[in-house]
Amino acid sequence: MPDFLARVRALPRLGLGVSTEYGARRQDGALDPLELRRRRPDCAGFLEVGVEVVKGLDADARAWAAGGLPTTYHFLDINLDNPDDFDPPWLEGVRTIAAELRPAWLCGDAGLWHLGRRDRGHMLLLPPVLVDEAVAPLADGLIALREATGLEVLPENPPGAAFVGELHLLDFFARVAERADTGLLLDCAHLAMFQRARGHAPLTGFDGFPWDRVVELHVAGGRVQDTAGLAWVEDDHGTDVLPDTWEIAAEAVARAVNLRAIVVECERNPIDAVLPLFDRVAALWPGRGPEAA
Amino acid sequence: MSRLDPRRVQAALVCMHLDPAYAAAVRGPGPLPELADRERELLRAVDPRALAVDPYRRARAVHALLEEYPATAALLGVPAVDAFFSSAAFRTCAFEHGSMALSFGTWLDDHAGGPGRIEAAIARARRPRAGAGEGLACNPCVAPLLVPAGSLAFLERVRARLGPDPAAALANARPSRERPPRGRDREPLLVEAGPGGEVSLGTASEPLVRLLLLAGDGRPHAALAAEAVRLGAEPHEADELLAGLVADGLLVAC
Structure with a gap:
């Protein structure tokens, strides 16, 4: 197999996209992806579909896929570092859903999606333990999923308030990407959470990060909260993007020479409320695709 | 370590x-x-x-158990369910890739009597694991159990009282003053889970339940045939009986 920097040339440029997950539109006023595409195709170049295999796809995701429109598959139910999680029924479910979505790639938070085994009520999301010993198991899982699906698998830095381990998050994911020879999804809002939690400036750790492996970015709103004097960021996917996240996004776009996609995560907001957000992200990435010309 | x-x-x-x-x-x-x-x-x-930072994390975990153990929670009170998350049993579940619902059922033991055992059996049947033994095993989607007589009716009565959203009903409820049946007479039951998670629950003959309990994760054919005879089958019928249980999907080959 060619190395990732050769393989990345075959990945499509998707431009700006929007995310969804099962039942996201049950909330009043939540974003309708197809309506966004009708009104502003430049904002909805693709749909990133959050998938729990046990739930499958909802009507929005199915309608989008039935139209042959571009997608990415964002997993919500695999602890990549745990071989026990790669059970045959789950893998078969992933393949079935991927066959319907025909995603450009798989991606998802490379963290702990569930305690214990995959089961009802077990879902949570914690970041990986940022130590060297966690690199190989995670990389092995990425390779296993890539081989099982035939699709690139991009690990994403998860959100969190409690980060364990001495490595910087960017150093950790750099080592994972190198070992798995894979691309990366950088969530700018999640990175801002980490930098704040560790007392770093927004761009700490950028030098030395393998920016040529970054294929996708996420930009999302967040809200600063206080717990007993600890300031932390709630990843609320609202329309207020924190200044740290904008700073990270602008610098990431400038450095990510193989960038193919940016998701604006705002699935539970009305279209009119999110259009200014898309416009600001689009301005960061003028060369995002044919539709940008 | x-x-x-x-x-x-x-x-x-x-x-x-x-x-x-x-x-x-x-x-x-x-x-x-x-x-x-x-x-x-x-x-x-x-x-x-x-x-x-997430004050509702434990409450969500408790809620997940209330959905599967509503009668148990009605009998013991929600705080008793909540206590599971401070137990060594929960930590074992987290450390050993376990299932909360199954670990809770084991931790519960007999504290909620027959209704608690029935709810634990439902949880087991919904989470089938292939048998690790040899010969024939009880179908992992089937959970046989013997509980004090009257347990099933008690469970159905409590669940009906809780209504379609038991967690909400339990949130403000006090533990029930009703006690589950504890008599010596046994009620043989079979829980069967379908592929979509739907569950059927009903009585069965005691010899059948005892045979399926013995089969468990897998027993040699000869051992099961001998048990069938001990439970009342004619020796020349034992093989045919086991074949019938396989055909009915109650026993499966390991």
Whole structure:
């Protein structure tokens, strides 16, 4: 197999996209992806579909896929570092859903999606333990999923308030990407959470990060909260993007020479409320695709 | 245990998120055999406030159990269910890739009597695992059990009283003053789970339930045939009886 920097040339440029997950539109006023595409195709170049295999796809995701429109598959139910999680029924479910979505790639938070085994009520999301010993198991899982699906698998830095381990998050994911020879999804809002939690400036750790492996970015709103004097960021996917996240996004776009996609995560907001957000992200990435010309 | 295992660290972190007492124990001086020194050192560096940013995390976990054990919660009270998340049984579940619902059922033991055992059996049938033994096993989607007579009716009565949203009904309820049946007479039951998670629950003959209990994760054919004879089958009918149970999907080959 060619190395990732050769393989990345075959990945499509998707431009700006929007995310969804099962039942996201049950909330009043939540974003309708197809309506966004009708009104502003430049904002909805693709749909990133959050998938729990046990739930499958909802009507929005199915309608989008039935139209042959571009997608990415964002997993919500695999602890990549745990071989026990790669059970045959789950893998078969992933393949079935991927066959319907025909995603450009798989991606998802490379963290702990569930305690214990995959089961009802077990879902949570914690970041990986940022130590060297966690690199190989995670990389092995990425390779296993890539081989099982035939699709690139991009690990994403998860959100969190409690980060364990001495490595910087960017150093950790750099080592994972190198070992798995894979691309990366950088969530700018999640990175801002980490930098704040560790007392770093927004761009700490950028030098030395393998920016040529970054294929996708996420930009999302967040809200600063206080717990007993600890300031932390709630990843609320609202329309207020924190200044740290904008700073990270602008610098990431400038450095990510193989960038193919940016998701604006705002699935539970009305279209009119999110259009200014898309416009600001689009301005960061003028060369995002044919539709940008 | 000197090598750092990131999954062990993460399991401990889950327990710290759900159980402030365990988080305090990790930070404290007492022994914690499940963690190596370096693992514990990493966890001690976590700001305790960062573990408390989601005040509903434990409540959501309790809610998940209430959905599967409504009659148990009605009998014992929601605080008794909540206590599971401070138990060694929960930590074993987190550390050993377990299932909360199954671990809770084991931890529960006989504290909620027959209704609790029936709800634990439903949880087992919904989570089938292939048998590890040899010969023939009870179908993992089938859970046979013997409980005190009247347990099934009691369970159905409590569940009907709780209505379609038992967790909401339980939130403000006090533990029931009703006690589950505890008599010596046994009620043989079979729980069967379908592929979509739907469950059927009904009585069965006691010899059948005892035979399926013996089959468990797998027993040699000859041992099951001998048990069938002990339970009342004619010796020349035993093989045919077992073949019939296989055809009915109650026994499966390992």
